[in-house]
Amino acid sequence: MQLLLLPFLLLLVAAIRSDGSPRAVVTLEPPWFNVLQGDNVTLTCEGFQFRGKDSIEWFHNGSALPIHQDSYNITAVKVEDSGEYQCRAEGTALSSPVKLQVSRDWLLLQVERLEFMVGDMMILRCHSWKSQPLHKVTYYQNNTALKFDHVIFNYIVSSVNHTHSGSYYCQGNVGQTSLKSVSVDITVKDPNASTSSSSKIWFYILFYLVMGILFAMDTSIYFTLQREVSGSKKNTRHPLTRWR
Ligand SMILES: *[C@@H]1O[C@H](CO)[C@@H](O)[C@H](O)[C@H]1NC(C)=O
Numbered sequence: 001m002q003l004l005l006l007p008f009l010l011l012l013v014a015a016i017r018s019d020g021s022p023r024a025v026v027t028l029e030p031p032w033f034n035v036l037q038g039d040n041v042t043l044t045c046e047g048f049q050f051r052g053k054d055s056i057e058w059f060h061n062g063s064a065l066p067i068h069q070d071s072y073n074i075t076a077v078k079v080e081d082s083g084e085y086q087c088r089a090e091g092t093a094l095s096s097p098v099k100l101q102v103s104r105d106w107l108l109l110q111v112e113r114l115e116f117m118v119g120d121m122m123i124l125r126c127h128s129w130k131s132q133p134l135h136k137v138t139y140y141q142n143n144t145a146l147k148f149d150h151v152i153f154n155y156i157v158s159s160v161n162h163t164h165s166g167s168y169y170c171q172g173n174v175g176q177t178s179l180k181s182v183s184v185d186i187t188v189k190d191p192n193a194s195t196s197s198s199s200k201i202w203f204y205i206l207f208y209l210v211m212g213i214l215f216a217m218d219t220s221i222y223f224t225l226q227r228e229v230s231g232s233k234k235n236t237r238h239p240l241t242r243w244r
């Protein structure tokens with residue numbers, strides 16, 4: 001019976017190997033990819049077991065940074081801090097790049113990313129320079145003012161669909177001054193319509209094929225052993241059908 005576990009163990013090993021070493025992940029805190037000059041941003045390298053924090057490496061636009069900690073705090077970001085950040089630790093693959101865009105402006109419409117999948121949650125945040133108090137905030141999509149349905153201050157859509165694609169900006173008052181942010185173009189994609197789904201299907205076909213072969217091999221080994229065992233005890237041979 002232990003032999004029946006073999007295919008599962010082999011598959012487990014194969015699954016771990018196919019992904020290579022675990023991949024580090026860079027996260028932003030606060031989560032907005034676009035910030036204003038002077039904001040504080042913390043980048044964290046996570047998603048793996050640390051084998052020693054000294055081994056952590058950070059890259060900005062592909063160049064190594066002199067930082068070897070799991071979190072990288074940028075107090076008062078500058079425009080030059082814009083770009084792509086990656087990290088890795090000993091035994092992990094380089095993370096996917098995470099983009100940070102720093103602009104010099106009075107008002108900014110912040111988002112976590114520019115592309116969303118149908119069903120994702122989307123949060124828009126109207127943010128003023130040095131977080132000065134904002135009044136009369138209005139969010140616009142394609143020049144149409146959005147109703148403050150689920151809003152306290154941020155504009156939150158709990159589950160996006162195609163109608164949420166478009167160009168967004170916000171407007172608000174700092175003191176008596178009315179300010180308007182630049183537009184941010186957001187795209188909502190359908191995961192089922194992407195080409196990646198066909199490669200997923202091939203993965204499953206291959207997965208079940210390999211599983212089937214391993215199971216067949218395993219079963220035949222099992223019956224061969226069974227035959228040998230019962231063959232050695234000639235007088236107590238059982239019909240094979242008993243094991244089906
Ligand atoms: C970065 O900031 C976070 C929270 O603001 C803090 O917990 C962490 O210790 C800081 N890390 C460094 C390296 O200063």
Ligand SMILES: *[C@@H]1O[C@H](CO)[C@@H](O)[C@H](O)[C@H]1NC(C)=O
Pocket residue numbers: 060061079080081082083084
């Ligand atoms: C990194 O790349 C971004 C965008 O390409 C650029 O704005 C920024 O100045 C670059 N910074 C450094 C230090 O290379």
